Amino acid sequence: MRRALDPIDQLLLLDPGGRGIDRFFRRGAALAAARALRRARRVLITTGFALGPDMPETDGPPGAAVLGRALRRLGARVRYVTDPVIARPLEAALTALGEPAAIELFPEAEAEVAAREILGRIAPTHLVAIERPGRAGDGVYRSARGEPVGAWNRAIDGLFLVRSRATTIGVGDGGNEIGMGRVSRRTLAAAGIPLRIVSTVKVDHLVVAGVSNWGAYGIVAQLRRLSGLDLLHTAADERRMIEHCVGAGAVDGITRRREPTVDGVPLDAHAGIVELMRTLGGRR
Numbered sequence: 001m002r003r004a005l006d007p008i009d010q011l012l013l014l015d016p017g018g019r020g021i022d023r024f025f026r027r028g029a030a031l032a033a034a035r036a037l038r039r040a041r042r043v044l045i046t047t048g049f050a051l052g053p054d055m056p057e058t059d060g061p062p063g064a065a066v067l068g069r070a071l072r073r074l075g076a077r078v079r080y081v082t083d084p085v086i087a088r089p090l091e092a093a094l095t096a097l098g099e100p101a102a103i104e105l106f107p108e109a110e111a112e113v114a115a116r117e118i119l120g121r122i123a124p125t126h127l128v129a130i131e132r133p134g135r136a137g138d139g140v141y142r143s144a145r146g147e148p149v150g151a152w153n154r155a156i157d158g159l160f161l162v163r164s165r166a167t168t169i170g171v172g173d174g175g176n177e178i179g180m181g182r183v184s185r186r187t188l189a190a191a192g193i194p195l196r197i198v199s200t201v202k203v204d205h206l207v208v209a210g211v212s213n214w215g216a217y218g219i220v221a222q223l224r225r226l227s228g229l230d231l232l233h234t235a236a237d238e239r240r241m242i243e244h245c246v247g248a249g250a251v252d253g254i255t256r257r258r259e260p261t262v263d264g265v266p267l268d269a270h271a272g273i274v275e276l277m278r279t280l281g282g283r284r
C-alpha cells in the first residue's frame with residue numbers, strides 16, 4: 001500500500017493553474033531538499049522570471065527570501081544572484097522580512113565564464129533555483145506561453161551546467177524552470193506541458209509545486225519540522241512581501257498586471273497556504 005501523502009506535499013500538489021501538477025509532482029522532494037539543505041554552509045540562491053524588459057514575476061523572490069532567511073537562521077552564509085530587473089523585487093521581499101539583501105547581479109558576459117567566476121569566488125556548498133528560467137533543448141529560454149524570454153533573463157542556469165561540488169536544488173511549477181530536466185519528457189507531455197518550453201537543466205533535488213513560491217515554503221516547512229525551529233514566515237509576512245514586490249515593479253505571471261497576486265491567485269489565498277503549512281506542517 002502507498003504511504004499517505006505528507007501534508008506539506010498535499011499543499012504543494014494544489015494546482016491553481018490547472019497545469020497537470022499531479023502528473024509530474026515529486027513525492028517527498030521537499031523533505032529530501034530540506035534534509036540536503038539543513039547543514040548547508042554556503043548557499044547561493046537564484047530566482048526570478050522576467051516576462052518582458054520591465055516585467056519580473058511575483059513568483060520566485062518571496063520563495064527565495066523565505067528559504068534564504070531559514071537557511072541563514074540555521075547557520076548558512078546565504079547570497080543571492082539574479083538579473084537587475086529582478087534584484088528590485090527580490091530586495092523588496094528580503095527587506096519585508098527584515099533580511100539582509102546580499103544580492104549580486106549575474107554578469108552579461110559569456111555564461112560559462114561568468115558561472116565559473118562566481119562559483120570559484122563563492123564556492124557554494126549548495127545551489128538553489130526558485131522559479132528561474134532554464135534553457136530548453138534548443139538553448140532557448142521560454143515562457144509558459146512559449147515566447148522566447150532570453151533577452152530579459154541572463155544565463156544563470158549556467159551555474160547548474162558547469163561542474164561544481166555544490167548540491168543543487170530546483171523549484172518549479174511549469175516545466176520551463178531550472179531543474180525540470182529531472183522529469184522525463186513523456187511525463188511532462190502527459191501533463192500537457194508543451195515540450196518546446198521544457199528545460200533540460202537538471203538538479204539533484206527537484207521540488208514541483210502548483211506555485212513555485214509554495215515549493216520554497218514547503219522546503220522551509222520541512223526544515224521547521226526537522227529542526228524544531230520556527231523557520232516559516234507568517235501570513236502577515238506573506239502579504240507584506242508580495243505587496244512590496246509589486247511596489248518594486250513585479251507583475252503577476254499570468255495576468256501580467258502589476259497587482260498583488262501570484263500566478264493569478266489572490267493574496268488571501270497565498271496567506272492561507274502559509275497558514276495551512278504552519279498548521280499542518282507540525283513541529284517535532
Ligand code: MG
Pocket residue numbers: 131172173174175177212
Ligand atoms: Mg513557472
Ligand code: MG
Pocket residue numbers: 059131173210211212253263
Ligand atoms: Mg509560477
